[in-house]
Amino acid sequence: MTRRSPSSVVDSYSSLPIREAVNAPACFAGFSYTRPQPQYPSVADSRATSTAISSPALSRASRSFLLADMDGRSVRDNRACATCIAQLGTHQRSQINWHLDNDDDCRLCQVAATKPEAFTKPFCDFLTENPTVFHTVDYSKAKLRAAGYKELPPRESWAGKIHAGGKYYVSRNGSSIIAFAVGRGYKTGQAPGFAMVGGHIDAVTARLKPVSTKPNKAGFLQLGVAPYAGALNETWWDRDLAIGGRVIVRDPSTGKTSSRLVRLDWPIAKVPTLAPHFGVGIMGQKNKETQAVPVIGLESTGDDAETERLGPEGAFVNTQPPKLVKLISKELGITSYSDIVNWELELYDSQPAQTIGLDRDMISAGRIDDKLCSWGALTGLLAAEDKEDDTYVKLIALFDDEEIGSKLRQGAGGTFLPSVVERAVEALNPDTYGPGLKGQVYAKSFLLSADVSHAGNPNFLGEYLPDHIPQLNVGIVVAGDSNGHMTTDAVSTAVLARVAELIGHRLQPFQIRNDSRSGGTIGPMLSSMMGCKAADAGMPQLSMHSIRATTGALDPGLGVQFFKGFLDNWEKVDNEWEH
Numbered sequence: 070m071t072r073r074s075p076s077s078v079v080d081s082y083s084s085l086p087i088r089e090a091v092n093a094p095a096c097f098a099g100f101s102y103t104r105p106q107p108q109y110p111s112v113a114d115s116r117a118t119s120t121a122i123s124s125p126a127l128s129r130a131s132r133s134f135l136l137a138d139m140d141g142r143s144v145r146d147n148r149a150c151a152t153c154i155a156q157l158g159t160h161q162r163s164q165i166n167w168h169l170d171n172d173d174d175c176r177l178c179q180v181a182a183t184k185p186e187a188f189t190k191p192f193c194d195f196l197t198e199n200p201t202v203f204h205t206v207d208y209s210k211a212k213l214r215a216a217g218y219k220e221l222p223p224r225e226s227w228a229g230k231i232h233a234g235g236k237y238y239v240s241r242n243g244s245s246i247i248a249f250a251v252g253r254g255y256k257t258g259q260a261p262g263f264a265m266v267g268g269h270i271d272a273v274t275a276r277l278k279p280v281s282t283k284p285n286k287a288g289f290l291q292l293g294v295a296p297y298a299g300a301l302n303e304t305w306w307d308r309d310l311a312i313g314g315r316v317i318v319r320d321p322s323t324g325k326t327s328s329r330l331v332r333l334d335w336p337i338a339k340v341p342t343l344a345p346h347f348g349v350g351i352m353g354q355k356n357k358e359t360q361a362v363p364v365i366g367l368e369s370t371g372d373d374a375e376t377e378r379l380g381p382e383g384a385f386v387n388t389q390p391p392k393l394v395k396l397i398s399k400e401l402g403i404t405s406y407s408d409i410v411n412w413e414l415e416l417y418d419s420q421p422a423q424t425i426g427l428d429r430d431m432i433s434a435g436r437i438d439d440k441l442c443s444w445g446a447l448t449g450l451l452a453a454e455d456k457e458d459d460t461y462v463k464l465i466a467l468f469d470d471e472e473i474g475s476k477l478r479q480g481a482g483g484t485f486l487p488s489v490v491e492r493a494v495e496a497l498n499p500d501t502y503g504p505g506l507k508g509q510v511y512a513k514s515f516l517l518s519a520d521v522s523h524a525g526n527p528n529f530l531g532e533y534l535p536d537h538i539p540q541l542n543v544g545i546v547v548a549g550d551s552n553g554h555m556t557t558d559a560v561s562t563a564v565l566a567r568v569a570e571l572i573g574h575r576l577q578p579f580q581i582r583n584d585s586r587s588g589g590t591i592g593p594m595l596s597s598m599m600g601c602k603a604a605d606a607g608m609p610q611l612s613m614h615s616i617r618a619t620t621g622a623l624d625p626g627l628g629v630q631f632f633k634g635f636l637d638n639w640e641k642v643d644n645e646w647e648h
Contacts, residue, residue, distance in 0.1 A: 128156035128157070129153075129156065129177075129181050130149070130152075130153040130154070130155075130156035130157050130161075130177045130181075131156060131157060131158065131161065132181075132216075132451075132452070133153070133176075133177040133178075133180040133181045134157060134161050134177060135212070135215055135216060135451065136180050136191070136448060136451055136452055137176050137177065137180045137187065137191055138190075138191040138194055138195070139161075139164060139165075139176070140161075140164065141164075142164070142194075144164055144165065144166050145166055146166070146176075146190065147164055147165050147166050147176065148165075148166045148168075148169055148174050148175060148176050149165045149166070149167075149169075149175050149176060149177045149178075150169060150172045150175035150177070150178060151167075152172075153175055153177040153178060154167065180452075183452065183626070183629060183630045183633060184626065185542075185623040185624075185625075185626025185627045185629075185630060186622070186623060186626060187626060188445075188448065188625045188626035188629050189424065189432070189622045189623070189625060189626065191448075191625075192422070192432070192441075192444055192625035192626075193421070193422040193423060193424070193432060193434065194422075195208065195440070195444055196421075196422040196434045196435070196436060196437070196440060196444075197421040197422050197434075199440075200311070200313050200332060200334075200417040200435070200436065201274075201313045201314050201315075201330075201332075201415060201417070202244040202270050202271045202272075202469050203243050203244055203314060203315045203328075203330055203413075204313065204330055204332065205270045205440065205443070205467070206240055206243055206244055206245070206246045206270070206467075207243075207330055209238075209246050209248070209447055209467065210238065210240065210246065212447065212451060213236075213238045213248050213447075213451075216236070216451050217236055218236040218237060218238050218248055218250075219235070219236065219237050219238075220237070220238055220239065220240075221237050221238070221239040222239075223239055223240075223241065227492050227493070227495075227496040228495075228496055228499055229496070230496060231251065231493055231496040231497055232251065232497075233251055233252065233253055233254070233255040233256070233497075234251060234252070234253040234255075234455075235250070235251050236248075236249075236250045236251075237249055237250075237251075237493075239489060241478065241479045241485050242469065242478065242479040243315065243328055244270075244271070244469035244470075244479050245270075245466075245467060245468045245469045245479040245480075245485060246466075246467050247464065247465070247466045247467070247485065247486060247489045248447070248450060248464070248465055249263075249462050249463060249464035249465075249489075249493065250450070250453065250455070250462065250463045250464075251462050251493075251497070252456075252458075252459030252460045252461050252462065252463075252640075253455065253456065253457050253458075253459055254456075254457055254458045254459050254460045255459075255460045255461075255462075255497070256460070257497060257498055258498060258501060259460060260494075260506055260509030260510050260512075260513060261460060261461055261462050261494065261497070261510060261513070262461040262462070262510065262513030262514050262515075262639065262640060262643055263461065263462045263463075263464050263490060263510065263513075263514040263515075263601075264461055264462070264463050264464065264514070264515060264517075264635060264636045264639035264640070265464045265465070265466065265486075265490075265514060265515065265516045265517065265601075266446040266449070266450075266464070266465045266466070266516075266517045266519050266632050266635065266636065267446075267465070267466040267467075267468065267481065267486065267516060267517070267518050267519065267591055267592075267595060268439050268442040268443035268446050268465075268466075268467055268468070268518075268519045268520060268591075268607075269439045269443065269467070269468045269469070269470075269471030269472070269475075269481070269520065269591060270439065270440055270443045270467045270468070270469065271297075271298075271468075271469045271470055271471055271472050271473075272417075272435070272436040272438060272439075272440065272472065273297065273298045273299050273300045273438070273472055273614055273616070274297045274298070274300050274415045274416060274417060275294040275295065275296050275297060275300040275301055275305070275363075275415060275416045276294060276295055276297050276314075276413065276414070276415045276416075277292065277293065277294055277295075277312075277389075277412070277413075277414045277415065278293040278294060278295050279388065280293065280388040280389075281293040281294065281388070281389050281390065281393075282388060282389060282390050283362065283390075285368045288367055288368055289364045289366070289367060289368070290364065290365050290366040290367065290368055290390060290392065291362045291363065291364055291365065292338055292362070292363045292364075292365045292390060292393075293362070294362075294363060294416060296357055297415070297472065297473065298472035298473055298614075299472075299614045300416075300616075301340070301357045301361040302614070302615075302616075303355075304612075304615040304616040304617065305340055305361070305616050306340045306341070306342045306361070307339065307340070307341065307342050308339065308340070308418055308420075308616055308617075309336035309339065309418070309419045309420065310336060310337060310338040310339060310340075310363060310416040310417065310418065310419060311332070311333055311334050311335060311336060311337055311338075311416070311417055311418075311419035312332075312333045312337045312338065312393075312414055312415070312416060312417075313330075313331060313332035313333065313334070313414065313415065313417060314330075314331065314412060314413045314414035314415050315328050315329065315330055315331070315412065315413050315414075316328070316329045316330075316331055316397060316401060316409055316411075316412040316414075317329075317409070317410040317411045317412060318401070318403065318408055318409060318410065319408055319410050320408070321405065321408060326410060329401050331397055331400055331401055331414075333396065333397070333400065334419060335419065336419045337365055337416075337419075338363035338364065338365045338416055339363060339364055340361050340362070340363050340364075341364060363416065365390065365392075365393070366392065377391045379391055379394050379395075379406040379407070380406055380407035381407060384406075384407045385409060385410060385411050385412075386406045386407060386409050389412075394406055394409065397409075397412075417435060417436065418435035418436075418616050418617055420435070420617070421434075422434030422435075424622050425619075429622065430541075430542060430621065430622050430623075431541060431619050431620065431621055431622055432619065432620050432621070432622055432624075432625070433617060433618075433619050434617065434618065434620075435616055435617050435618070437521065437610050437618040437619075437620055438520075438521045438610065438613055438614065438618060439471070439519070439520045439521050439607070441521055441607070441608050441610065441620055441624065441625060441628065442519035442520055442521060442607045442608055442628055442632075443467045443519070444625065444628075445519070445608070445625055445628025445629045445631075445632050446465040446467070446519055446628075446632045447465055447467065448629045448632075448633075449465075449628070449629050449630075449631075449632030449633035449634075449635075449636060450463060450464075450465045450632070450633075450636060452629065452633045453633050453636045453637055454637045459640065460640065461513075461639060461640040461643075462493070463636040463637075464489075464490070465632075466481075466485070466486045466489075468480055468481045468485070468591060471520075471590075471591055475591055475594060481591035481594060481595055482591075482594050486595060486599075487598055487599055490510065490511075490514075490599070491507055494506065494507065494510050508600075511599050511600045511601045512600070512601070513643060514599070514601040514602070515561070515564060515601060515602045515603065515604075515639055515643070516556075516592065516595055516596055516599070516601055516602070516603040516604075517565075517603070517604060517606060517632070517635055518555075518556060518590050518591050518592030518595065518596075518603060518604065518605045518606070519606060519607045519628075519632065520548075520590045520591070520592075520605065520607045521607050521608055521609065521610045521613065521620075522539055522546035522548050522579050522606075522607050522608070522609050522610075523539065523579065523609065523610075523613060524539050524540065524541050524609035524610055524611050524619075524620075525538035525539060525540060526611055532582065532585065533582070534580060534581070534582055536578070537578055537579050537580050539577040539579050539609040540577070540609070541609055541610075541611075541619075541620060541621030541623075541624060542621035542622065542623040542624060542627070543575055543577055543609075543621075543627075544569070544574055544575035544576055544577055544627055544631070545565075545569075545574065545576060545577070545606050545607065545608060545627065545628065545631045546576075546577045546578070546579045546606060546607060546608065546609050547562055547565055547576050547577065547578055547579070547604065547605070547606045548579050548580070548590075548605045548606065548607070549562075549578070549579070549580045549605075550580065550581070550587050551580075552587070553593055554587040554588065554589045554590075554593065555587075555590060555592060555593070555605040556590075556592035556593045556595075556596045556603040556604060556605055557592075557603075557604045557605045557606070558604075560602060561602050561603055561604035562604060564602065564604065564639075564642055565604055565606055565635075567638075567642050567645070568631070568634050568635050568638050568639075568642060569631070569634075571634060571638050571641075571642075572630065572631070572634035572638070574627070574630060574631050574634060576606075577609070579609075590605050592604070592605045606631075607628075608620060608621075608624045608625075608627065608628045609621075609624065610624075
């Protein structure tokens with residue numbers, strides 16, 4: 070292939086082919102995948118990065134090293150120029166490939182310039198390594214800690230803990246997380262505006278039932294699962310499925326209970342289809358209780374899943390397949406099976422995220438909805454500017470449970486976001502906080518509800534409105550709905566258009582046909598709850614709610630670019646409006 074410089078790709082996001090400017094490493098060309106260690110910068114492994122980022126004298130290269138997710142990766146892929154290498158710490162330099170064909174190949178320079186192609190590989194790595202909502206929150210915490218953010222305990226007072234220039238995060242249920250940075254120029258007594266990006270990190274999946282043991286049939290071991298949102302549809306059949314989630318463990322010596330993450334990232338389960346020779350093809354209605362039961366192995370001599378007990382009477386582990394309990398115990402180093410109090414495990418597509426197409430200009434992956442926008446929001450916050458005269462607050466909120474209505478306490482329909490905003494404002498203004506100040510804050514704030522939108526499907530263009538057909542690798546999609554399923558209006562669209570103008574980004578409009586059914590987002594519920602300006606916008610994808618979807622190879626980076634631009638410019642844009 071002819072090599073194109075990254076800058077030539079960025080000049081026109083919609084021009085194709087993209088070719089090698091967005092090529093992922095060889096492991097994404099096929100199905101093989103080797104997990105790097107560590108998966109993402111931890112506090113211990115990124116000590117040099119964390120120290121630099123929490124310092125006002127942060128080097129551009131150190132922050133780019135974190136955003137490019139280079140820690141623990143193959144040195145072959147960590148290309149950097151001499152100028153950037155000179156700004157790195159010893160730990161970081163040891164993981165850099167010093168050999169470049171030209172300086173345009175420097176990944177650190179590309180990230181610092183927010184070039185979209187620089188974020189293709191980090192996003193693919195993130196999707197592959199963080200399949201469940203719990204892993205995603207853990208990943209986010211590690212990234213935030215490495216960038217100098219401090220955790221706020223939700224059960225403690227925040228008085229005296231939040232200050233101008235400070236960076237913080239708080240989580241709920243281990244499955245939702247909010248992070249925010251207070252402007253360095255903020256003065257106590259002011260009503261700070263909040264630039265907020267909200268997304269969701271849950272995905273369509275199938276979760277293990279409270280009693281997941283099934284009787285052996287036809288020589289197979291099976292697993293009892295229940296669909297979450299629209300899972301176990303036709304796209305889930307005959308897929309290689311892995312298992313992951315969180316395990317609740319009690320320490321027998323202290324009696325303390327804790328949560329442990331687990332990921333069995335090789336294929337464990339499969340939902341087999343019936344051959345069309347029987348008169349019933351793969352497509353059509355199937356009974357999800359009786360005909361979509363995953364097989365997880367073959368029974369062997371002496372197997373008796375119905376009678377084997379791994380714990381005392383009434384123990385949780387007695388309700389689960391013994392082989393699965395033993396496997397997870399081994400993975401977590403648990404010696405006594407009855408120490409497992411409970412778990413929340415789910416099935417997921419085990420195939421890694423990878424670039425596809427003749428020019429590898431698309432990404433095929435599971436769980437793109439809505440990790441595409443949520444990852445972009447997190448990365449955009451970490452990449453956001455930190456200026457002396459900033460007085461507003463930059464915030465991202467990543468929620469669980471959107472796919473099932475956002476009604477639980479960790480969902481956007483709960484109190485999580487407004488309570489964090491109000492507690493932060495109270496901590497900044499302990500003497501003047503009240504309904505008046507709170508009302509001022511929301512009046513000066515804007516919520517960007519960031520969820521994936523529908524890219525135009527070339528095989529079904531008749532289902533789209535003309536001039537409302539988003540394309541991949543072009544720019545963020547602004548979604549409207551006349552019946553209030555989206556929170557976008559003329560004012561909020563103008564705000565996003567102004568942000569796009571300031572950063573050189575292209576917006577794409579989308580609305581469904583009158584004879585189609587619209588989906589929903591977190592935007593309407595949050596904007597009505599808080600009373601702030603709001604819009605729905607996100608990156609496009611094909612095959613929404615399939616087990617495996619497709620987006621553009623540049624779309625993760627275009628999302629980072631726009632979310633960063635919004636967070637950096639909302640204060641400026643808000644001050645341009647006549648209120």
